[in-house]
Amino acid sequence: MNNFIIRFILLFSPLYRKIGCNTAQLEVILRTKLLMDDRRPMTAFGGKAKKESNYSSWINFLLLMVMGCVLLLFLFSISQSYLSFTIYFGMFMSMLCLSLIADFSVILLDSKDNFILLPRPVDDRTLSMSRILHIGISVFKQALGLALPGLLFTTVSRGGLAGFIFVAQMMIATILSVLFVNLFYLVAMRLVSLQRFKDIVAYLQIFFSVLIFALYYTMPTLLESALVQQLDFTATPWLWLTPSAWISGLQEIGEGHWSLLACSLSLMAVLSPLLALWLMVGKFTSGFNAMLASLQTSDEVMPKEEVRPSRYSLGDRMAAVLTTSSLENAGFGLVWRLTARTREFKIKVYPSIAYVAVYFFFMFFVRNKGNAGMSWAERWDDALAQHSYLFIFYFSLFTLLTVFQFITQSEKYKAAWIYFVAPVQQPGLLMSGVLKAAFVKFYLPFTTVFAALGLAFIGPSVINDVLLSMAVGGIAAILICLFTVTGYPFSQPIKKTEGRFLANLLLIGLISAIGFGHYLVVKYEWLVWILMILAAGTFFLLLHYFKKESWEKAEFRDE
Amino acid sequence: MNQYEPIIRIQNLHKSYGDKEVLKGIDLEIYPGEVIGYIGPNGAGKSTTVKILTGLIEDFEGNITIDQMHLKDQVLPIKAIMGYVPENAELYDVLSPLEYLDFVGKLYGMDASVITERATRLLTAFGLGESFNKRMDTFSKGMKQKVLLVSGIIHNPKILILDEPLSGLDANAVIIVKELISLLAKEGKTIFYCSHMMDVVEKVSDRILLINKGRIVANGTFEQLKADHGNSLEHIFAKLTGHAESSGSAANIMSAFE
Numbered sequence: 001m002n003n004f005i006i007r008f009i010l011l012f013s014p015l016y017r018k019i020g021c022n023t024a025q026l027e028v029i030l031r032t033k034l035l036m037d038d039r040r041p042m043t044a045f046g047g048k049a050k051k052e053s054n055y056s057s058w059i060n061f062l063l064l065m066v067m068g069c070v071l072l073l074f075l076f077s078i079s080q081s082y083l084s085f086t087i088y089f090g091m092f093m094s095m096l097c098l099s100l101i102a103d104f105s106v107i108l109l110d111s112k113d114n115f116i117l118l119p120r121p122v123d124d125r126t127l128s129m130s131r132i133l134h135i136g137i138s139v140f141k142q143a144l145g146l147a148l149p150g151l152l153f154t155t156v157s158r159g160g161l162a163g164f165i166f167v168a169q170m171m172i173a174t175i176l177s178v179l180f181v182n183l184f185y186l187v188a189m190r191l192v193s194l195q196r197f198k199d200i201v202a203y204l205q206i207f208f209s210v211l212i213f214a215l216y217y218t219m220p221t222l223l224e225s226a227l228v229q230q231l232d233f234t235a236t237p238w239l240w241l242t243p244s245a246w247i248s249g250l251q252e253i254g255e256g257h258w259s260l261l262a263c264s265l266s267l268m269a270v271l272s273p274l275l276a277l278w279l280m281v282g283k284f285t286s287g288f289n290a291m292l293a294s295l296q297t298s299d300e301v302m303p304k305e306e307v308r309p310s311r312y313s314l315g316d317r318m319a320a321v322l323t324t325s326s327l328e329n330a331g332f333g334l335v336w337r338l339t340a341r342t343r344e345f346k347i348k349v350y351p352s353i354a355y356v357a358v359y360f361f362f363m364f365f366v367r368n369k370g371n372a373g374m375s376w377a378e379r380w381d382d383a384l385a386q387h388s389y390l391f392i393f394y395f396s397l398f399t400l401l402t403v404f405q406f407i408t409q410s411e412k413y414k415a416a417w418i419y420f421v422a423p424v425q426q427p428g429l430l431m432s433g434v435l436k437a438a439f440v441k442f443y444l445p446f447t448t449v450f451a452a453l454g455l456a457f458i459g460p461s462v463i464n465d466v467l468l469s470m471a472v473g474g475i476a477a478i479l480i481c482l483f484t485v486t487g488y489p490f491s492q493p494i495k496k497t498e499g500r501f502l503a504n505l506l507l508i509g510l511i512s513a514i515g516f517g518h519y520l521v522v523k524y525e526w527l528v529w530i531l532m533i534l535a536a537g538t539f540f541l542l543l544h545y546f547k548k549e550s551w552e553k554a555e556f557r558d559e
Numbered sequence: 560m561n562q563y564e565p566i567i568r569i570q571n572l573h574k575s576y577g578d579k580e581v582l583k584g585i586d587l588e589i590y591p592g593e594v595i596g597y598i599g600p601n602g603a604g605k606s607t608t609v610k611i612l613t614g615l616i617e618d619f620e621g622n623i624t625i626d627q628m629h630l631k632d633q634v635l636p637i638k639a640i641m642g643y644v645p646e647n648a649e650l651y652d653v654l655s656p657l658e659y660l661d662f663v664g665k666l667y668g669m670d671a672s673v674i675t676e677r678a679t680r681l682l683t684a685f686g687l688g689e690s691f692n693k694r695m696d697t698f699s700k701g702m703k704q705k706v707l708l709v710s711g712i713i714h715n716p717k718i719l720i721l722d723e724p725l726s727g728l729d730a731n732a733v734i735i736v737k738e739l740i741s742l743l744a745k746e747g748k749t750i751f752y753c754s755h756m757m758d759v760v761e762k763v764s765d766r767i768l769l770i771n772k773g774r775i776v777a778n779g780t781f782e783q784l785k786a787d788h789g790n791s792l793e794h795i796f797a798k799l800t801g802h803a804e805s806s807g808s809a810a811n812i813m814s815a816f817e
Contacts (some may be wrong), residue, residue, distance in 0.1 A: 341653035414649040422666035423638035444779030
């Protein structure tokens with residue numbers, strides 16, 4: 001694919017020469033960059049563990065096509081074509097923007113350019129042209145992948161002209177997305193430091209995956225709801241202000257509806273990308289390049305921000321109360337702090353925390369589709385009466401699975417030499433600190449919130465249920481840690497594959513079975529109390545042995 | 560301990576990765592208070608030796624006694640009396656220096672209050688007084704290296720193993736570290752100093768060990784080595800590692816342009 005793309009791009013060589021670019025250099029730079037893109041480990045989802053990837057861009061392309069298929073939902077579930085295209089392109093543009101923001105952060109913030117290209121006799125025009133084209137290619141690949149299902153659908157269901165218009169729509173949407181991403185970068189980079197900026201990108205990625213999860217659960221219900229189906233596009237002026245509405249106007253024209261609204265929206269659709277291009281090429285590039293060049297020069301070393309105020313933070317106080325030895329304390333403190341500050345950990349784990357909240361919402365308000373007539377209050381009462389709220393206690397344990405799956409991984413895994421140089425007498429103690437920190441930080445908050453809600457809406461009878469589920473949670477945490485954690489925290493390189501699949505599956509089965517068991521006995525209060533005492537006893541016994549575990553599987557990685 | 564009893568004794572140390580033998584029988588005796596300069600070309604086996612001594616690599620052949628304990632049997636008590644500063648400034652840099660040192664100190668079983676006091680004093684002495692509570696991801700390599708040096712000595716070890724400790728440090732910090740090394744040695748600490756920088760090794764070391772292709776090829780004070788092999792350490796290095804005609808290779812490089 002790359003070869004083809006480059007040949008296509010070089011068809012315009014005379015044009016580049018006219019602007020003052022050196023086409024030979026341009027070709028070499030682009031070829032090398034595309035080659036590197038193909039070998040770049042994928043950020044979006046897991047590939048093979050060790051084997052370096054040669055087809056990253058292809059696999060990414062396929063993945064985007066799958067997402068594009070999901071977007072089709074909007075095209076065929078909403079009856080008015082105006083509205084369906086508006087929502088479709090709205091989603092298309094937001095997905096493209098988010099994907100581009102994540103992708104650009106890798107391409108643009110690659111400071112290697114500063115060391116490899118800038119010292120060479122490559123002139124500024126060639127350099128910025130290569131950058132623009134490189135980004136253009138990556139944008140094109142992504143937009144095409146995302147739009148292909150929509151294009152096929154539109155062509156088949158509406159005919160060739162609609163398909164042709166769809167291509168134009170896609171191009172406009174893409175150009176506008178690039179403008180938005182550009183604006184985002186300009187603003188963000190002017191306002192915050194590089195470190196903060198990477199954090200922002202990370203948070204956006206977290207937000208993105210939560211959004212997709214939430215949409216997956218709520219979209220079908222939402223789309224069927226009267227709110228969306230009865231929305232009249234032509235009578236909703238605020239919708240006309242969205243770029244996706246302008247783009248959808250083109251399809252109206254294609255169908256021969258020459259209304260004033262359709263004409264003016266279409267005019268906007270044609271003019272806005274021209275304006276966007278003028279802004280990006282004329283106004284933004286110079287400032288942008290200057291900013292990129294100033295990034296990550298090694299002289300900028302004095303820390304300016306991120307002063308931590310007090311030494312006795314919540315984590316320290318928790319550690320003091322919950323740990324009994326300095327080794328345990330060390331494990332607790334390290335996990336408490338690093339989980340809050342390690343970007344890659346947050347990207348992977350925080351979404352799963354949000355899933356619990358989304359799932360909570362889903363369980364109480366969206367489920368029970370059979371009784372579509374139920375009001376939200378009725379659904380809430382129903383969930384309480386059937387004790388199905390119990391499952392949320394157990395569902396939050398799945399967060400711990402994710403936490404323990406990623407807690408050993410870090411970009412800074414080489415810093416783990418310290419575990420192996422230090423005279424760690426009882427690794428189990430260190431790991432019990434890790435366990436406690438993870439439990440307190442990623443499980444207890446849920447339980448506390450749910451317990452408070454339970455007390456407020458159900459009453460004291462929920463106390464034994466909370467305690468039982470907590471004790472079970474503790475047991476589960478120990479088992480998860482024992483069976484899925486293969487090393488000290490933040491001591492292994494980042495893996496793409498989900499290791500320990502079978503162990504995870506078994507643990508999920510076990511947790512679900514226990515949750516279901518609890519559901520069966522919930523009516524017998526005394527039984528719940530007895531089970532609670534038994535479970536708590538088991539928990540403390542397990543913890544005692546957990547501390548003696550030798551953790552021989554934690555190995556020093558010397559790579 | 561007896562001044563004449565070696566604190567580190569290595570006998571017939573072999574180590575292979577697969578069928579590649581990296582260490583081919585190392586024999587060494589190091590005495591308390593000595594500063595040993597351990598030098599050798601890339602791939603000679605320097606860092607393997609260091610990793611074995613620090614307990615990072617546990618499977619090796621041969622005998623190692625440290626402070627009269629066998630490394631194979633009593634690895635934890637040995638780790639407790641050793642300090643290690645690795646090259647490449649690898650640490651958890653989202654922590655602040657105080658947080659990192661707190662973590663390291665606790666791994667050595669130290670008391671939180673002792674850690675804080677020593678860390679504060681050591682960091683101040685290294686000129687990091689204003690950066691106690693700042694995250695190290697904004698630090699320069701030299702600043703991180705200083706934190707690592709502090710983490711290597713915070714538990715007051717008997718033996719200090721330094722792997723390229725000066726990399727990234729500016730000239731002033733280099734002076735501090737050099738002085739520190741001689742002060743520590745005066746206190747009776749043993750220092751095992753690995754480096755490529757001949758001029759520093761020449762100045763700080765009591766004794767120089769040159770390793771090449773998994774064997775010790777020279778062992779003696781700088782004066783002894785000079786008497787035997789040549790007048791500068793660089794010269795000795797080149798001669799013993801088989802690059803005596805290094806001026807010839809430079810000439811070959813130049814000839815490529817002809």
